[in-house]
Amino acid sequence: MIQNPILHGFNPDASIIRTGDDYYIATSTFEWYPGVLIYHSQDLIHWQPVARPLDRPDLLDLKGIPSSGGVWAPSLSYDNGLYYLCYTNVVGRRGVFKDLHNYVVTAPAIEGPWSEPIHLNSSGFDHFLFHDTDGRKWLFNMQWDFRKNHNRFSGIIMQEFDLKQRKLVGPIKQVTQGTALGVTEGPMVYQKNGYYYLLVAEGGTGINHAATLLRSRTIDGPYEVDPEYPFMTSAELPNYPLQKAGHGSLVETQHGEWYMAHISSRPLQDGSRLSPLGRETSLQRVIWTEDDWLRLADGGRLPSLSVEPPKLAPYPFPAEPEREDFNTEQLSIHWNSLRIPVEKSWLSLSERPGYLRLYGQESLYSWHRQSLLARRLQSLECEISICVEFEPESFTQMAGLVLFYDETDHFYLRISHDEHHGKHAAVIMNQGGIYDESEDIAVINGWVRCYLKAVICQEKIQFYYSPDGERWNVIGPELYSGVLADEYMNKLSFTGAFAGVCVQDLQGTNRHADFDYFEYRIFEKDLI
Template sequence: MIQNPIIRGFNPDASAIRVGEDYYIATSTFEWFPGVVIHHSKDLVHWRPLTRVLTRESQLNLAGVPSSGGIWAPSLSYDEGSYYLCFTNVVGRKGVFKDLHNYVISAPSIEGPWSEPVYLNSSGFDHFLFHDTDGKKYLFNMQWDFRKGKSRFAGIIMQEFDPDEQKLTGSVKLVTRGTDIGVTEGPMVYKKDGYYYLLVAEGGTGINHAATLLRSRSVEGPYELDPDYPVMTAKGHPEHPLQKAGHGSLIETQNGEWYMVHICSRQLPDGSGLSPLGRETAIQKMAWTEDGWLRLASGGKLPALHVPVPALPLHPFPKEPERDDFDRSELSVHWHTLRTPADPSWLSLTQRPGYLRLWGRESLYSLHRQSMVARRIQSFRCEMETCMEFEPASFNQMAGLVLYYDDQDHYYLRISHDEEIGKHLTVIISDQGQYDERESEPINGWQRIYLKAAIDMDKLRFSFSPDGIKWQTIGPALYTGLLADEYKSKLSFTGAFAGLCAQDLNGTKLQADFDYFIYREYS
């Protein structure tokens, strides 16, 4: 059986395709750079992060985008030897407005090189490029309506895309307003047995999320609704282990079996409904009814925790090493930077071989130029460890180990300097933007210091060591729910990261050197 979720930790909005014997899933990255992770499998059981798509600032400018803005719901497609990826860059999400821009890029290989973006529209997010069998291409996306008294999610629209002119052409057509579930988004289109099937996400990306199917004999509609909608939802079942189930994408195997990948979320067991792991990717086996509608093979509407494997040879990948010694010339596929690409102006893996060197820039509250390298937290029980060298001379100079949700909510075990106690280590808490300093320990004369963060479900503890052998805890037990999407009812969509960072608010770019980073899971 396949154990869900298949791609753990912050990896939402899965868009899946099969090309030959290879399966690929694209997931959202929001404000993190590079943009869009491509995951690869040959058996739908074992998955690995293969590459990132938006690797150049000319493709993606995230400077200043709000937290939980940036890349929303990328969609993969393939046609006649070319890969296509549509993506949205949400540059503003204040009040009733969504300031966003939609693009498409292409590549001869899933690993690139990917083209420069072609601008499409800005009418709404979650766009999908459908390649019809007659050679025509159509763009589908949800339409956003900010007006008072109107539904913000104003239905799914479509427009033809001219691949020669590289632009949208013809009139915009409304194909469905969705169902009474509401919040209709995430359109995916498939052609089967003379029908165009439109799979949409509904109910919002929280606990009411759902996947709904419609169909039509014409790509332009009208689309009839599945009489037993939705296909899948966990709404009304707070006890179920996979919550927020929706936003599906279909795959047909080379043997004719059908599966759907989708968003899910696993919550802390404290009854809070929070998940610091964010929205993850799960998979379901599907079955077609005699009258041409799609159902969960497991029956009912609830997403299954365990799913039958397809009739494909198993293809596991080598286990990922827990330790990164920073001995390569580039960061591994697991690492992201915040809003700006890694470049020699603030990051180096070669100036001091075997170390990650960061030059301090702006604060953890900045939406522009932070010096942070971070990776997803993918387990409720794990620990992160590093060893660093840093010699601050001012309270404005800081570096250390950060557990980061966004600019408002994070925990930080940092080294800095104080006029009275000198070089010291402090636990910093930012709770909904409220800054606080907890326990401090003087570390004068320490050239090297080992830092650790240990997560056990809803508890986080920091510790430190002079030698990596004898460890001392610092600060109180911290609540990991602070690192979750819906903490204190905020409307955000990412997940927790563990990272290394440096700040120099004097503007002198003091360097911090990190010897290694360990990410170790216990469940």
């Protein structure tokens, strides 16, 4: 069976396609670099990350963009030997405005190389490129309206895209204003049985999220709404294990079976409805009715926890190693940096072979140049441990293990130096933008190597330190993992929790730390 979610941890806005026997899913990455993460499967059960397309500044410049800005809702498509990747870069989201720019790039293979970006428009996000059977191409996106007394989500618009001219051409037309659910976004377009189908996300990306289908005999409408909309949502059952179900995309198998990839989230078990793992990707089997509407194969509107797989041979991938020893010249595909690409100016795997060397830059509050490397948390039953060598000379120099949502919400077990304790370890806590320091100080003068660990058990987080990686000592208070969730203190954010290593040097001398390994061990792979 397909067990949901299929992509654990922060993997929202899945755009799924098939080319031959290969299935690909592209997911949003927001302020994390490289931009867009693409997964591969041949059986819809097993998935493996294979590509990070937006890996250079000419494709994606994230410096200075706000948290939960950056890459929103990429969409994949394929036509005439080329993969097309549409993506948005949201550079401002303050107040009523959305400053954003929409691009498309192409590649002959999913691994690249990807072309120079073509700027499409800046009118709204969630754009999707549809390749019609007559050879014409149409761009769909939601329209953002900042004006007073206007609906911010003012409908789905379309315009023709001319690949030869590398630009949009012709009139802009609104094809729907959505339904009473509101917040209509995420348009995906498909063609079947003489209809053009428009699949949209509605209700917002939170607990009222939903997927709605519309259809038309012509590409530009008018589009009629499914009389039984929405055809998927978990809003009706707040205690269901998969929440926030919506923002879907469709794929047809080689044997004519249909599936929908979609957003979902797994809340904490404490009743808070907070989801530190962020919005994940699930997969539903769907069927077409006699009157040509789409329904969940298991009936009803709720996304299923397990789904009947397609008639395809199993295609498993090797298990991922729990420990990264930094013994190769390249980082694993699971690693992400914040807003800036990995560069020799702040990261090296060769200066001290077998170690990851990071040169300290700006603070964890910075939107510009951070020396931070992190991976998604994929389970709330796990432990993360590192070994670090660092010799700070001032309280302005820090290095260690971080559990990070964004600059306002993170926990940091860091090594530093001050005039009272000398070299020491302590926990920094940022909750709702309020900075605090634990009074529990571990003096580690004379320690060349220091081992740091975080243990996460659902809503509880505890940090530890050790001189040898065997004798562990508790440090700092028990912390609440809900701080690392989108909805903590009702903020409007869209990513998920990361675990990583980082270095800061606020004196500007770029003092470095060496990390011997990073181990991420999951206790329980399926929390449902």
